[in-house]
Amino acid sequence: MKTDFINKIQYSPLGDGGSKVIPVLRIFDYNKAIEFYVDWLGFKVEWEHHFEENTPVYMEVTKGDITFHLSEHHGDGTPGTHVFIWCEGVKEYHTELINKKYKYNRPGLEETFYGSLAFTANDPFNNKISFNEKQPAKG
Numbered sequence: 001m002k003t004d005f006i007n008k009i010q011y012s013p014l015g016d017g018g019s020k021v022i023p024v025l026r027i028f029d030y031n032k033a034i035e036f037y038v039d040w041l042g043f044k045v046e047w048e049h050h051f052e053e054n055t056p057v058y059m060e061v062t063k064g065d066i067t068f069h070l071s072e073h074h075g076d077g078t079p080g081t082h083v084f085i086w087c088e089g090v091k092e093y094h095t096e097l098i099n100k101k102y103k104y105n106r107p108g109l110e111e112t113f114y115g116s117l118a119f120t121a122n123d124p125f126n127n128k129i130s131f132n133e134k135q136p137a138k139g
Contacts, residue, residue, distance in 0.1 A: 014125045022060075024069045026077035032056055032124040033070050037061050040102045041121065041129075043068070082128040087117075090133035094119050111135065 027033040037043045039085075043061040050057055056072030066085060071077055094109045107119040116132040123129070 007041045007074070020067065022067045022069055023081065023083050024071055024077040025078050025125070026079050027123075028071055028079075028126050029124065030072065036102075036105075037068070037070065040097065040100055040105070042096075059131055077127075080126045080128075082130065084130045084132065086132055086134065088133055090117050090119065090131050093131060098127070105131070 011120075022039055034045075038045060038061065041063065043063045043066075046060040046062055048059040057073075058069065058071045058073060058076070061068050061070060064087075065089070068083075069111055091109065094107070098106060105126065107121055109117065109119050112118050112132070115135050115137065117135055118130055118132040120128050120130040
């Protein structure tokens with residue numbers, strides 16, 4: 001593992017089993033992003049970067065093994081991106097989120113045609129995050 005200039009981001013050469021995909025999601029309002037990703041979904045801000053005062057933010061948020069980069073920079077990501085995540089504990093996580101009574105989003109829980117239990121959370125910038133848990137095959 002090598003560490004880059006921020007001393008928080010680690011990367012590995014391709015092919016050694018340490019590769020990770022990190023979606024970059026476009027955001028337009030820092031406070032709305034914090035309200036959605038941190039306060040509601042329960043992600044943690046790992047770091048934030050501004051080139052100088054009063055410039056757009058580029059930041060990393062994590063929850064368990066899930067990592068997103070959120071960017072206010074023009075050209076970083078496209079509003080309306082859909083991120084699909086395989087994970088465990090979807091029903092419990094869904095219940096936790098519904099119990100928070102977030103004003104702008106109360107997603108339904110569904111059994112999908114592809115054999116998962118899933119819900120999709122829509123962020124304030126029209127990005128969609130689908131949390132999916134494989135279910136045992138029926139019959």
